[in-house]
Amino acid sequence: MQPSPMDTTALNVVALVSIGAHPTSGRPRRAEQDARAVELGLRLAGEAMQVVHAGDARQEALRGYLGMGIKQLHVLEQPAQADVLHALSDYLLDSDAQLILTGSQAETGEGSGMLPYLLAEQLGWPIVVGLAEVERIDHGIAHVLQALPRGQRRRLQVQMPFIASVDNAAPLARQSAFGPARRGELTVTAANVCPDQLFKEGQLQPARPRPKRLKVIKAKTGAERMKAATAKASGGGGQVLKDCSPTEGAEAIFKLLMDEGVLR
């Protein structure tokens, strides 16, 4: 499953990492998905990959990434509530990066999951969401597997450079070891600071768990339950819109939201 290192070691891979928070204790740690991004990068490019964090270099949790066997972690110095988008895109434009890996969503801060999209927009690069595996790369085109719900995979071809976000379908991050974490180097560079407008004006409030739709189990037998659990989410109500205008699409979505009672 691991691609032969021959074809990818020369690849210039950058992983963007953030500070995570443990789900039960809330203590800072390496973020789960970001660590998977680093893992994917390590499998592709080995130790030559770059790992970049925009934020505070004094965060001990960053050493969790170094412990995966990375010699150096690049920190773009940013204050706590800055919008890191510009600092990152400036850095990445100068970096000859061919593949940028991120997690899908940060565990701390805003955690909107928007960063990879905004970054792709700024750089003008394609984005692959839910990257599960890079199968091979030839002539600047990456053949990758994208993770879809229920364990399905879609094979995509992307022209490099591109951005990819990984979620829990990507391989589990390797153990972070104390020795390399202690030896690893955090190189700090100053970067443009762009205050985050939203953070300035907005207020943070504790998240409420999203209400779940009631699950009515109609299955009578074990086999039916198994089928319900594994089959594609079909449901007769869905419809696939192809080659329609944005207005038609928006109208269809609006109608669905009304039907579902999300909008009133």
Added chain:
Amino acid sequence: MMLNTVLPILLFAALALAVIGAMKRFAMWRRGRAAQVDWIGGLLAMPRRYMVDLHHVVARDKYIANTHVATAGGFVLAAVLAILVHGLGLHNRILGFTLLVATGLMFVGALFVAKRRLNPPARLSKGPWMRLPKSLLAFSASLFIATLPVAGILPAGFGGWLLAAILLLGIAWGVSELFFGMTWGGPMKHAFAGALHLAWHRRAERFGGGRSTGLKALDLDDPQTPLGVEKPKDFTWNQLLGFDACVQCGKCEAACPAFAAGQPLNPKKLIQDMVVGLAGGTDAKFAGSPYPGKKIGEHSGAPHLPIVSLDGKALVDAETLWSCTTCRACVEECPMMIEHVDAIVDMRRHLTLEKGATPNKGAEVLENLIATDNPGGFAPGGRLNWAADLDLPLMRDKQEADVLFWVGDGAFDMRNQRTLRALVKVLKAANVDFAVLGLEERDSGDVARRLGDEATFQQLAKRNISTLAQYRFNTIVSADPHSFHVLKNEYGAFGGDYSVLHHSTYIDQLISSGKLNLSQHQGASVTYHDPCYLGRYNGEYEAPRSVLKAIGIEVKEMQRSGFRSRCCGGGGGAPITDIPGKQRIPDMRMVDIKETGAEIVAVGCPQCTAMLEGVVEPRPQIKDIAELVAEALVETTATRPAQREAVEAV
């Protein structure tokens, strides 16, 4: 006379070769890292350590103890006298007679060695070891006959040149095995390396009846200190010396639960592999039982080569190291007092701290310990949920208590919560002034340390120590032998010195001071399973038994109990690394338990409880000592006011 001219040359040549070999061997050991030893004091203490401490272990097997006393005693005396009589030519009759007695004694001993080798048990190594009794016989017999003229029993020149030649041959064979074979790597190496190993042992506290079982701390403040052992030369030099002392008797192999379960570990082979590593070469010459499921001859190593290769084969496979339950049965059995567990943990440290290669659930458990202070990754705020209705006094409120009840991570385990609640009931019944740390308690660090994560262990230890430093208490009591051991023996290196008791010891004290009103245990017959970390690690075999006796239980002892107790399989992170074998260790232990016919097995450890309860039913019930005592508690009536009743007026 041919003998008189050739014998001295032979003896002194052999001695010279022995000295050269000794120097070479010493240089090999010194490739290891520096270690502080008491050079002179150790050498002076060595004879006593040999005659008392080592003999104490060997004497568990009377046959080989007597055999060894005769053979080794005879040989040492014979060797010294042979040098005087035949080497220096002191043809004194008394010396001659003494030499005859010594060689005779050695010959008799050697006969018994030969007898043991007629049909040797599987644990013994074969190969050159099968030759040893013959060498002993040849040496003692030849020297005996060659000495007869000195004692005046036979005329000088008896037998002519033919006999002289035969005798010379016999003695030459003998001295090559017994003099320089000792330092050039033959079976007799154990005598030479063993004596020095006893002198410069890494845990000198073990001698004279002492106990030293806490793992040695890594110096994490100095970035130059290697994080564990990668290559044989990363061991301290006296550890290397210790490996060389192995006699390959296989007592460790016979006691090892992982070996018996068919997991790829054999403590004897591991020590021999370390010898291969320190000298360089392959394991092809090893003549004992292999690691179960691994062929001999495929592994090799050298002092400067990594011991474990994660991609291919090196000296030892990682799964061999991860099979160990750190039960210390091998160390307990080893007549040469070799420290297998130290070596295994040293190598694990490298794998975890440098390679990040803790197998199976290891990485997850360590991550949980770092992030939540408990191996299960439970929310730290739930640590006291098990006692929500018990109204436990908290140290933070009381600041001071006679007993600090160390709850341990069993707080998160529903089975262990029953034990904890039983213990609280007992403590309350005895009106003990106790308190718990509550949410301030963290994992003791036991599992992290056995998995090789010294960094996480030290972090947990230091935090626990600073928490404990805020409060005043006389004794820590814990129902978990692992926490007990770590608090008692391993926190000292970081400034935490406490009086720590296992709950069985503390309950025993409560009973003998009359603080508990106990009835007698009803019915079922009971056996007791000694936890490794209470027994072998801390020498507590009596208290649990005397507690059980106090509630009227006569323990039906298992074949393997006390210091020979077989591990439940739950120590050393073994359930986490989960190396497959042919059978499970707790299943084997359950067979031991069933052999006694007991209906209940009393335990004193949450790990043992979990492992033994994991055995499929039907099987005896598993009950912690605290539960058995709590069941036998008699509700005191004194606190209740006498019941008044209405009386019918006449």
